[in-house]
Amino acid sequence: MADNSKGIAIVGGRVIDPSQDIDRLATVLIKDGVMEEVTAKPLAKAPDSYDVIDVAGQVVTPGFIDVHTHLRDPGEEHKETIETGTMAAARGGFTTICAMPNTVPCQDNANVIEAVLKRASEVGLVRVLPIGAITVGRHGEQLADMAELAAAGVIGFSDDGDPVADPNLMRQALSYASGLGLPIMNHPQEPALTRGAQMNEGPIANRLGLTGWPNEAESSMVARDVELAALTGGRLHECHISARQSIDAIRRAKERGLNVTAEATPHHLTLTDTWVLGEHGDDNGVVRSGAYDTSTKVNPPLRTQDDVDALIEALADGTIDLIATDHAPHAITDKLCTYQEAANGIANLETAFASVLSLHHRDAVSLPVLIERMTAAPARFLGMDIGTMKKGSTADITIFNPDLDWTVDPSEMATLGKHTPLAGTQMKGRVTTTIFGGKVIWDIAAVAPIG
């Protein structure tokens, strides 16, 4: 483990920093918690003043940023705490996470925001940036005190888990937040089209007798939101896009020059609704006892391969700006039940990167683009000087071995949420070291032998 009084020299790795268009073998030097240099020159000067981390065969990037995390703290500490959630983030390579406001009490006032920031600072593992609620209690009726929330440090507003269903309220929210320069991060889901919905609408839902959640319930609200962004000039961010039709709406919004961004999750980029049938998505035409796998229940639901293909294409061309996890931990009992009763969400901070790295392994998205969507792009969204290795910026670094084979074992995950459809799945590529502010906060070698 590195001694923080010394610098850190990361040698032998492929350095990818999309913020500076860097992709080459280089040495990364960290001093006093900030970036000193990325240099192609061999490490020569005063090596004794650096702890050397040899990362031959690995990739060194700015620390990942997740703009969509559920930490459940305060209020649902049996599902996750700021401590376990940030530990999971560190293990997943994330040095910055944005905490969604559906806590209890809800992050709709400065007191709760201050409490979250204080607790995160005490734990001190990664940077936690809270997201404020759009409406009081996330009830979708009355705007929260958004300026007060902004002053307390929120990076945007969301009623996540619930859409802002009332179009007038959405209009006012976009307009009001535009005066604060902050985005409205909406969860696009037309409630009337998704009553009782449990999974993607389509043949598999019909085969399983589960109520469907049609793509159009998402895309119709995205289209509405885009028009309201045009009307107000507000900053619109669409959360966890899952449907091809939504991508079309966002693409057109960008062509119009509107201030619209969008995110996609690792699961929507890699899994389909066949996973609800169990057996890791093996659709053999028969509903077997592994079907109704509650770990696949997520909102929005896992879609079809056609949607996944559209999402990957949109990620590659930038229509989808960034990858966000929507890490949603729950208690075991929340998933140990019928599909209808099961809570929505996947605990994925520790598998997120390996999931999306599969897109690189099969040449669907290049590695630098993938890294950009997890570093420079979310940093741009946040308007912060992070997600970069520029000289003088805070030394948040993620190192991963792109070829390391490993198997997802929920019992080994730091998050309290043990529910993932990837349990038992072979993954290729894993974060090995995470550095936050010049301090090593995760080192896989310290807990398990590599390989």
Add this chain to the structure above:
Amino acid sequence: MARRSTSAVVSTQERKPTPSKGRQVVSTSGVAAARPGLWSEGKRHLLDLDEMSRTEIEEILRNADGMKEVLSRNVRKTPALRGKTIITLFFENSTRTRVSFEQAGKVLGADVINVTASSSSVSKGESLLNTIRTLESMQIDVLVMRHPHSGAPYFVANHIDAAVINAGDGTHAHPTQALLDLFTIESHLGSIAGKKVAIVGDILYSRVARSNLWGLKTMGADVTVFGPPTLMPPELRDQPDIAKVAGSMEEAVDQADVVMMLRIQKERQSAGHLPSMREYSTRFGLNAKRLKLARPGALVMHPGPMNEGIEISPDVAHGAQAVIEDQVANGVAVRMAVLYTLAARSSVGR
């Protein structure tokens, strides 16, 4: 009525069930051992017909024939399942299915315990799981279960050693209803293969329709479905190997050997799927005039409970071609056959 061979009770008792330890045991005995399915390769439950082969369905129908003979005796009792415990666990109201399972178990000599859970006690998954674990600790052999959530028996089957029989799960499946429908068709028409079966009504939300589609397909019937577009899975139009989608009631019933009417749930109207029950009856109901389009002597079936005057007119429901009461009677025999097969296997090696 076509009669099949010997008493199944005798013949099944002669077969030796393979000792079973959990789900991975492969049976080397019995007629179904040749291919994977319910009664082989460790499957010990009856969750739906999609995982049953034709051989396996035929085995149940053959055994049900023998069970029917038992039911016709003066003393309707056999000791086949003496010492076995069957629990019926119903989270939804039911008359015919629950009573039918209870009678089936009792005629076979099993101890049958009926548990009805109010919906409030199952509002949390943990309590369902705990209910199941509590019941299992009482050494039960078979759990017959009905639940308003699709897939609930699949969840339970993953957490229990007893055999699970799905007696209806949400809008997903109702396999014993489909088996008794198959049995009824075969009893009256001699065979199922090649027969034109029209299923009419709420195809999308009907667990009876879904299980019947699998069963009829496996048995080689020629299935046509018809119903309002709001209650029809759109993908069926692209799956002619499962069923043909008719454009009108007349087309659906035309030259049919069997017309199977489904119960229309009143809540479909309030949920916006239907304009009115009057219009439903006009366009999707079976009456004497439409029945004339079917083959002479075509069977009229309904899983019950019926909305007489809505999906089926009273004269047809109680007419000469209706076999609706036969369906109920056959339900007991078919469930005896299912219970016998599962209970006999589940307890060996315990």
